[in-house]
Amino acid sequence: MLLIPCPYCGFPRPEIEFRHAGEAHLMRPEEPASDEAYAAFLYERENPKGIAAERWRHVHGCGRYFNALRDTVSDRILAVYKPGEVRPEVAS
Amino acid sequence: MSGFRATSGGRFDRARRVSFTFDGVAYLGHPGDTLASALMANGVSLVGRSFKYHRPRGVLAAGAEEPNALVTVDRGPGRITPNCRATEVELFEGLVARSQNRFPSLGFDLGAINSMLKPLFPAGFYYKTFMGPAINGKAKFWNRLFEPLIRRAAGLGAAPTEPDPDAYASLFAHCEVLVVGSGEAGLRAALSASENPAVRVILCEMDHDFGGWLLADPTGARFRDEAIATLRTRPNVRLLSRTQCFGLFLQGFVGLVERVTDHLADPAIDAPRERLWQVRAGRIVIATGAIERPLVFPDNDRPGVMLSSAAHILQGRYGVLPGRAIVVATATDAAYRTAFALADGGARIEAILDRRDHAGERVRAEAEARGIRVETGLTLLGTTGKKHVTGVSYAPMQNQDLRGPSQVIACDTLLVSGGFTPTLHLLSQARGSLRWDEPLSAFVPDKVPENINIAGLASGDFPPELRGAALGLLPGNDDKSALAFVDFQNDVTARDIRLATREGFRSIEHVKRYTTTGMATDQGKTSNINALSIAAESLSQSLPKTGHTTFRMPYVPVTFGTLAGAYRAELFDPIRRTPMHDLAEKRGAVFEDIGLWKRAHAFPRAGESVKAAVQRETRTVREHVGIFDASTLGKIEVTGRDAAAFLDRIYANPVANLAPGRCRYALMLNEAGFLIEDGIVARLSDQRFHITTTTGGVGKVLHLLEDYRQTEFIDLDCFLAPVTEHWAVIAVQGPKAREVIAPLIEGINVAADAMPHMTIREGRLTGVPCRLMRASFTGERGFEVNVPADFGFFAMEALLARAEGLGGGLYGLEAMHILRAEKGYIIIGQETDGTVTPHDLGLGWAMGKAPRDFIGKRGLARPDLLAKGRKQLVGLLPDDPAVVLEEGAQIILQHEPSTGIAAQGHVTSAYFSPNLGRGFALAMLKDGRNRMGEVVTIPMPGERVLARIVSPVFLDPEGRALHG
Structure with missing residues (x-):
């Protein structure tokens, strides 16, 4: 079970307090957008081996959404940050 | 009949006795015994029947790795536990245990006929032999006849059918260091970690007593006793016996299961049977020791054949000798030590048969001094006996060739030692990796996660006496009809594994599944390395290239009760009742x-x-x-200065222009433009909305709305409150x-x-x-x-x-x-x-005409969502008014369809209406709105129904009844 720190509540906390909410930093394409660009926004995801930026919600806590960088190989959360903040640089 | 209790030795309560029954026969044992040690002390050596061939089996091992001695412990209705390892079942007054997989009795088992039919039971036999003719493409003979028969004949214990009356507890714990295993390495790790009082240490041990090997070794007893005494004085140490570490998970998360009452004759009525510990540990020390491997040769499974280490523990801990005339067959020096200990305990060592050309200097000298006959450089060719071993045959070897004629030594017990395997299941679960150590002939830790330490034998740090190995089928045994068992629990022989590789299974994972080696409750603890070795040899490749199968948790079986804990019945599947439930x-x-x-x-x-x-x-x-x-x-209250603007972006319908006091039926789309929710938006005042959702959808909707509120429409000031x-x-x-x-x-x-x-x-x-x-x-x-x-x-x-x-x-x-x-x-x-989409349902009007943006608007403009020929909502009236269509039934346009015709739609809702006086249905049908009046065909069970396409509004199309 993952340990996840909440950027609002602090401390690493067990995964069961959280709910995964998909890939982070998905940007709706600027309109007018091509159908291909919009389809990519809807359906194409990174799924990297290594560092993934993803969204989580502290659903059984403060209820807030935030971003996290997770190493998909070690399953460690390397950084958490609030929506709108710049994705931090981390080494896996 | 061969085992007996020696007059001295062991760590159990010699003064007191407890009575128990096995297969209905009463026996006496002592507190501190296991069922296995007590049975052997009573001379009982036949304790089970094997999985496939129903071969008589005795106790092979001394702990969790036991593959043979599986028993059912009966603690009363609903409290029957099958597949308990007799080597782990603690004796208590009144214990009732039964053997398994035999009919009518353990001594006379009709299933043993399978042994004579063994050509019918090769690897993968259930796939090849019994399929029988398929009827209408279904393997009816397999499903109805052969599978149930085989399941009955080949199997382990039966699960109880009553609900489990016991309670199970669950708790969380945190520690800086968790030590798994309380042998010498584990005790030393716990002692040193807990010197600092700020370091919380948990030491868990599967056995009912701490000490591991030290419990069987009189020279280690003092260190063990002092270490436990010291640890008990330290408040930062928690000692958990009868506690298995069954799984290591991410980031130091560990699952432990503690057996709380199973060993008690009269447990407290409010005590949980077992306790699940969910531990978050900063560091984990794996001190799980090593498990001895048997030797693979024909008829190596008779009762009386036992691992050397198990016999050593039996004697050292329980004062029980497995027999009086013992032959030790070995590839390690450790088995010599066993022989010496048993000789001291009163047994006669008939011979030590060493697979190797040379034994270690010290043990050789001691054997000589004790006058024990030692033969070296040989292979084992078989055993004699039926329900108990009566002799062992062997022959001298030179390289891979027999050097002389075979000889037989009579004995009542054969101890075997094929080398030791570090117990690294937990490391593997924690995503560590193993590497093959050729000199040691064992898999040892390779990449170890940074929060894990491996201590003692588990690390592969073997003292010289534990080194040495005889892997795979012993040479000189190519007789194809002989049963040389590799996996005792699953009745997998060397021949089965060779057959699997001949039939094209090259991956060890496939060999495992095809032959079932390493599966079931013991997960191949004693068999995996031998199986690998035979597979590697017959594939003519190295053992490291063959690799090993994945270690699965749990290490030993964990009850469903423990995993479920208190979450049963209404706590697992809660019932929600409305405030008016009682009225209804x-x-x-x-x-x-x-x-x-x-x-x-x-x-x-x-x-x-x-x-x-x-x-x-x-x-x-x-x-x-x-x-x-x-x-x-579902009900959500949306408030705030920008509540209207927020909902206007959420819903496909315009909401901002809704006047206070007005309601609107509103649709919620996802980004792709598909309809995901509907409900009513009611505006109570300028800044307060009461919105409804479907019964099942409110959680999802609230989650989605919060997402947009927090991360996308952050320019808007509003709040959401669930008020369902x-x-x-x-x-x-x-x-x-x-x-x-x-x-x-x-x-x-x-x-x-x-x-x-x-x-x-x-x-x-x-x-x-x-x-x-x-x-x-x-x-x-x-x-x-x-x-x-x-x-x-x-x-x-x-x-x-x-x-x-x-x-x-x-x-x-x-x-x-x-x-x-x-x-x-x-x-x-x-x-x-x-x-x-809303258009598909004829709800396009809901989005209004004025240009505005909302979730799903761009998605709705994608070409596929605008394409002609999409399924549209229509009504259906079956020609026969009495017919009610099946919901989910497919719709075809042809009235006399040929096979392979594609469905054009499906029935979504169908009822009998008293107001229409007939059956009617709603359906989604390709291009449905252009097909009004056409007749379609709906295949139904046993018939085809014709139905006319009509408007989905069957009553009051103008909506007059709504108003006034």
Whole structure:
């Protein structure tokens, strides 16, 4: 079970307090957008081996959404940050 | 009959005795015994029958790795535990244990005929031999005849059928260091880690006593006793015996299971049977030791054949000798030590047969000094005996060739030592990796996660006496008919593994599944390395290249009770009841499970069928008035300066222009443009909205709305509050709806012109605050009365009394479904499936004409969503009015279809309507709106039904009944 720190509540906390909410930093394409660009926004995801930026919600806590960088190989959360903040640089 | 209790030795209570039964026969043992040690002390060596061939089997090992001695422990009704390892079952007064997989008895087992039919049971036999002819493409002979027969004949113990009456506890713990295993390495790790009082240490041990090997070794006893005494004085140390570490998970998360009462004759009534510890450990020390491997040669499975280390433990811990005339066959020096210990205990060592050309200097010298016959450089060719070993045959070897004739030594016990395997299941579970150590002939830790340490034998740091190995089938044994067992629990022989590789299975994972080696409750603890070795040899490749199978948790089986803990019955599957539940119950409701909710399906009267009740209720609403509990509807209150702007972006319908006091039926799309939710948006005031969702959708909707509020529409100032359980909702529907509510309502003018369709007002109902909505999901004049949940029961009682006075009454979920379908009102998840747009449903009007942006707008403009020929909502009237179509049935256009015709749509809802006097249906059909009046075919069980395509609105298309 993952340990996840909440950027609002602090401390690493067990995964069961959280709910995964998909890939982070998905940007709706600027309109007018091509159908291909919009389809990519809807359906194409990174799924990297290594560092993934993803969204989580502290659903059984403060209820807030935030971003996290997770190493998909070690399953460690390397950084958490609030929506709108710049994705931090981390080494896996 | 060969085992006996020596007059001295062991760490058990020699003074006291406990009685127990095995297969109904009473025996005596001592506190501190295991079932295995007590049975052997009583001379019982036949304890089980093997999985496939029903071969007689005895105790092979000394702990969790035991593959043979699986017994059923019976603690009374519902408390029958199958597949317990007799080597782990602690003796207590009155213990009742039974052998398994035998009929009619352990001594005379009819299933043993399988042994004579062994050519029928090669690897993968169940795939090849028994399939039989397929009938209509289905393997009926397999499913109905062979599989049940084989399952009965080949198997382990039977699970109890009664519910488990025991309680199981669960708790969380945190520590800086968790030590798994309390042998010498584990004790030293715990001692050193706990020197600092700020370091919390948990030491867990599967056995009922701490010490591991030290318990069998008189020279280690003092260190063990002192270490435990020291650890007990340290408040930062928690010692957990009878506690298995069954799984290592991410980031130091560990699952432990503690056996709390199974070893007690008379457990406290409130004690849990087992306790699940969910531990978060900063550092984990794996000190799980090593497991000895048997030797693979023909008939190596007879009772009386035992691992050397197991015999050593039996003697050292329990003072039990497995026999009086013992032969030790070995590839390690460690087995010599066993021989010496057993000789000291009173057994006669007939010979030590060493597979190697040379034994270690020290043990060789001691054997010589003791006058023990030692033969080296040989191979084992078989054993004699039936239900117990009576002799062992061997022959001298030179390289891979027999050097001389075979010889037989008579004995009543054969101890075997094929080398040791570090116990690294936990490391593997924690995503560590193993590497093959050739000199050690064992897999040892390779990459170890940074929060894990491996200590003692598990690390591969073997003292010289534990080194040495005889892997795979011993040479000189190519007789194809001989059964040389590799996996004792699954009856997998060397021949089976060779056969699997000959038949093309090259991956060790495939060999495992095809032969079943390494599967079932022991997970190949004693067999995996031998199986690998045989597979590697027959594939002519190295053992490291062959690799090893994945170690799965749990290390030993964990009860479902432990994993479920308190979360059983209503705590696992909670029941949600509306505030008016008791009223519905009193009125004879038949309930239906909708998610977690109990909803009234219908209210049959005395002597009335459920079907008839549904028809009556449906008519009552159209003719008089009906009362319906709609409390389960999802409800969210949206407030704030920008609440209107927020909802305007969320819903496909314009919401910003909704005047206070007005309601709107609104659609929610996902980004792709598909309909995911519907409900009513009611504007209470400028900055306050009451929105409803489907019963099942409210959690998802709230999650989604919060997402947009927090991360996307951050320019907007609004708040969301889930209020589903705050409001009880009573729908009052029918021509007399106003008559029902009018006298009960205070502070609201409910006249037709003052409160038209799709409005909301706040006032009181019989003195209770109420949000009164004029809305309809039936097509009739309707009100939805929202009162605080605590008043729901009384409000419904009052409304029902009025309704009944006017010829009305309660209606249930099924009547509601019919009423809405007659009007072509959709239900999310019934007419929609995540690929349906508002246009497909004829709801394009809801999005309004004015240009504005909302979620799903761009998605709706994608070419596929605009393409011609999409499925559209239509009504269907079967030619035969008595027919009710199957929901989910496929629709085809041809009346005499040939095979392979593609379906053009499907039935989404179908009922019998008393108001139409016939069966009718809603359906999604390709290009349906252009096909009005056409006749389609619906294949149904046993027949084909013709139906005419009609408008999905079957009644009152102008909506007159809604108004006034």
